[in-house]
């Protein structure tokens with residue numbers, strides 16, 4: 199049998215899902231296809247980044263106080279324009295935009311979904327040809343359909359997500375997304391320019407030997423966090439050996455953790471009193487995906503991250519996320 203004949207594209211898969219769920223209106227499927235299309239356009243630019251004039255800093259500072267790389271701007275514009283052009287989204291909030299954007303045309307206003315975006319994650323990796331990504335999160339609006347969406351539509355707890363996903367621009371380009379039902383992974387087949395279902399029903403292994411944290415800040419973390427890191431570091435050859443990985447791109451860390459298992463931490467430290475990663479654009483979507491894949495995600499040893507109620511679009515939060523058993527062990531150490 200020809201393998202390729204059986205591989206479903208993202209478009210085919212989302213349409214197939216509609217057949218399985220007769221109550222569905224197709225809006226979420228349409229939205230996921232729009233995001234997939236924007237991702238393909240960004241992927242083309244990512245691949246050209248080494249030779250095109252989009253390499254390097256754009257010379258501005260974003261609302262997070264970080265210098266903005268040109269690809270950040272390109273990806274931001276691309277995703278927002280795709281969502282604006284389509285009819286499946288009534289507004290967008292982005293890491294790169296100070297305020298949320300409400301779409302004002304009649305079709306968009308009738309849509310029931312808002313989208314939150316980190317258009318380009320891990321941007322410091324661009325110049326050194328290491329993986330980068332995009333993260334997205336979808337909520338059903340609270341405001342009435344037909345009106346412009348408002349800030350409260352974007353500030354819902356992560357538990358309310360309808361879908362969340364990421365694109366990883368790596369040795370191959372993949373789109374992974376979770377709905378309330380499952381986590382599905384698609385790999386871009388460059389020969390046909392389509393995302394193809396390659397990782398159906400992704401599950402995060404409950405056990406693993408990988409831990410991931412920026413140990414450069416080790417002495418800045420609080421005592422308990424340091425103790426939990428110590429647990430994963432062998433002191434002699436009789437200790438259980440864990441492997442340490444840190445890419446500097448949350449999408450890459452979470453993607454590895456989903457496939458190989460492990461624990462990824464981004465604790466608070468020094469000037470990042472609330473951690474560095476953003477609740478709405480990074481931590482909520484990744485936590486939703488991880489939980490749907492059977493893993494866990496916490497903001498501290500007692501607080502499930504998805505239950506936090508955001509008060510600001512750009513707020514940051516510490517995150518501890520990964521394989522179920524490793525997270526249980528981590529919690530025990532923290533709560534001792």
Ligand code: AHG
Pocket residue numbers: 264293316318319320321322412446447448449474
């Ligand atoms: P972004 O490029 O969207 O600003 O996010 C980068 C983030 C995250 O992906 C990564 O885990 C973290 O920054 C790395 O920060 P440090 O190098 O300070 O650990």
Ligand code: MN
Pocket residue numbers: 262264293321
């Ligand atoms: Mn940034």
Ligand code: MN
Pocket residue numbers: 316318319320448480
């Ligand atoms: Mn990011």
Ligand code: MN
Pocket residue numbers: 270293316317318319320321
């Ligand atoms: Mn970013």
